[in-house]
Amino acid sequence: xxSVTQPDIHxxxxxxxxxxxxxxxxxxxxxxxxxxxxxxxxxxxxxxxxFSGDTLVQGIKGFEAEFKRSQSSFNLRKPSVHWSDAAEYxxxxxxxxxxxxxxxxxxxxxxxxx
Amino acid sequence: EPEVTQTPSHQVTQMGQEVILRCVPISNHLYxxxxxxxxxxxxxxxxxxxxxxxxxxxEIFDDQFSVERPDGSNFTLKIRSxxxxxxAMYFCASLAGPYNEQFFGPGTRLTVL
Numbered sequence: 723x724x725s726v727t728q729p730d731i732h733x734x735x736x737x738x739x740x741x742x743x744x745x746x747x748x749x750x751x752x753x754x755x756x757x758x759x760x761x762x763x764x765x766x767x768x769x770x771x772x773f774s775g776d777t778l779v780q781g782i783k784g785f786e787a788e789f790k791r792s793q794s795s796f797n798l799r800k801p802s803v804h805w806s807d808a809a810e811y812x813x814x815x816x817x818x819x820x821x822x823x824x825x826x827x828x829x830x831x832x833x834x835x836x
Numbered sequence: 837e838p839e840v841t842q843t844p845s846h847q848v849t850q851m852g853q854e855v856i857l858r859c860v861p862i863s864n865h866l867y868x869x870x871x872x873x874x875x876x877x878x879x880x881x882x883x884x885x886x887x888x889x890x891x892x893x894x895e896i897f898d899d900q901f902s903v904e905r906p907d908g909s910n911f912t913l914k915i916r917s918x919x920x921x922x923x924a925m926y927f928c929a930s931l932a933g934p935y936n937e938q939f940f941g942p943g944t945r946l947t948v949l
Binding site for chain 1: 879880937943
C-alpha cells in the first residue's frame with residue numbers, strides 16, 4: 723500500500739528566508755508525486771508534479787521539488803518565502819493504476835513571519 | 837482556464853437529514869472523485885467514479901453514501917442520513933486520464949448539527 727509521511731506539522735519561517743518542506747513516501751513501483759497547496763477556505767491547488775524524467779521539478783509560485791528515489795523523498799523548496807505563501811501544503815503519492823487515486827500526507831502548515 | 841466547481845459552498849443540516857453535494861467536473865475529464873477533510877486533519881479519499889460506475893471506495897464510504905452522475909455534467913455525493921461526524925469539507929476532483937493530475941474544486945463545508 724502506498725503512504726506518505728510529512729514529518730513536520732508546522733513550519734515557521736521569516737519572510738525572505740528559504741523553505742524546505744519534507745515528504746517521504748512508500749510505494750512499490752515508480753510513483754507519481756505531487757505537492758498541493760491549500761490556502762484558508764480554499765480548495766487544493768497543484769504546485770508541481772513528478773511523473774518521470776528530470777528529478778528536479780519546477781512548479782508555480784517559485785516552488786521546486788526534488789525526487790530522490792534512494793531516500794524515498796520528494797521535498798518541496800522555495801529560495802525566498804513570501805507572506806502570501808502561508809498555507810497548508812500537502813504531499814501526495816499516486817500510482818499508475820487505472821483508478822489513479824493519490825494518497826495524501828497529513829499536511830504541513832506554513833507560518834510566515836514578517 | 838477550466839475549473840471544477842462545487843455547490844453549495846456551505847451546507848448546514850440537522851442530524852439525520854439527507855444532503856446532496858454537487859460538483860461540475862471539467863468537461864473532458866473521465867475520472868471523478870470525492871474526498872473529505874475533517875477540520876485539522878488530512879484529506880481522505882471517499883470514492884472514485886469512472887465509466888458511470890464506482891471504481892473504488894474507501895471504508896469511509898459506507899451505505900449512507902452514494903454518488904451519481906445524473907447527466908453529462910454533474911457529479912453528486914449524497915449522504916442519506918447525516919451524522920455529527922460527517923461534518924467536514926468535501927472536495928470533488930476530476931482527472932482527464934492516466935499521467936495527468938487531479939483538479940480539485942473549492943469544496944463544500946458541511947456542518948451537521
